[in-house]
Amino acid sequence: MPRSEITIDLGAVRQNARTLLRALDGAELWAVVKANGYGHGAVDVARAALGAGATALCVATVGEALVLRRELAGIRIVVMGPASSRETAQARDAALELVVTGGELPEGLPLHVKLDTGMGRWGLSELPQLSPQVVGLMTHFASADCDAAFTELQVERFAAATAPYSHLTRHAANSAGALRHPSARFDAARCGIALYGLSPFGEDAAADGLEPALSWRSELAAVKLLEPGESTGYGRRFVAERPTWIGIVPVGYADGFRRGLTGTEVRVAGELRRVVGTISMDAFAVELDRELPPGAPVVLVGPDVPLESHARVAGTITYELACGIERAPERARRVVVDADGRD
Ligand SMILES: *Cc1c(COP(=O)(O)O)cnc(C)c1O
DSSP: OOSSEEEEEEHHHHHHHHHHHHTTTTHHHEEEEEEHTTTTHHHHHHHHHHHHTEEEESSSSHHHHHHHHHTTTTTTTEEEEEEOHHHHHHOOOOOOOOEEEESOOSSSSSSSBBBOSSOSSBSSSSOOOOOOOOEEEEOOSSSSOOHHHHHHHHHHHHHHGGGTTTTTTTOOOHHHHHHHOOOOSSEEEEEEEGGGOOTTTTTTTGGGGGGOOOEEEEOOOOEEEOOTTTTSGGGOEEOSSSSSSEESSSSOOGOOOGGGTTEEEETTEEEEEESSSSOOOOOOEEEOSOOOOOOOOEEEEEEBBHHHHHHHTTTTHHHHHHHHOOOTTTTOOOEEETEEOOO
């Protein structure tokens, strides 16, 4: 076994896409696969989502879109972030669609005009004169995961501003909007986090019918007994009060197991065990209740060990943890599983 193994289950991605399509009740699902598919692998996830009924892909940069375009001809790809003039030319050549948030509307490629209805980031406060290139109008929610009233206000502002253009594709919802705000469906929803089976609300993903696509496994590389007063890790932040068995897992913050995860739980030989001491670049320690053999299996993310719990401990969101899981083959093995077996 390599130091650790990351498994991406494309069957789960398809399942989540179908769950979102049911929630969207006729609106299109556009799969957001920016940041290499939230760390899951953009091309694999894109193929799975398209196979399950998604009708377009959304990314943040022209560079990300070009990577997808090489693998996926003829699929709609929308670049949501800003593009330089050089990137606009590349986008035209690659038949991409761009989002515009001000300035002159570029020519020769399909455009989506973005309105700022309360996000306070990219976007225009009013619609400009639209050109025939404009195929879509969009906005983005600031707090669809936690503030229903503000989200509804954004929906109302967007609906009012775009009412004369209902022949264009209007899209507003992210995952949280798609799952909780029927009024936000319009013609299409841009969903990321839920596609990966992670809860946009930071809660139990299963409550929304979502199935995590990513799991992460390793095994104990060493097991040792700390006598009272002995410690493990940098800074001696965990000192044994009584004879304590600890296991060393060969995964650290360079692999994406963040330094803030001290105190979280992972599953060791089937049981939840606490991560103790400072997480190093390449290793962390778990407190055991007995001696276990080196090689005992460790589940870092998987059944009973949801990314949402780690995010709570680390004071962050699953988005950030997922993007940070390092998949370099020198550090971890990545396995893609499909419903029909392994690729
Ligand atoms: C990232 C992003 C999304 C997807 O958000 P999720 O919460 O992951 O569903 C949608 N729209 C825009 C503009 C984004 O940047």
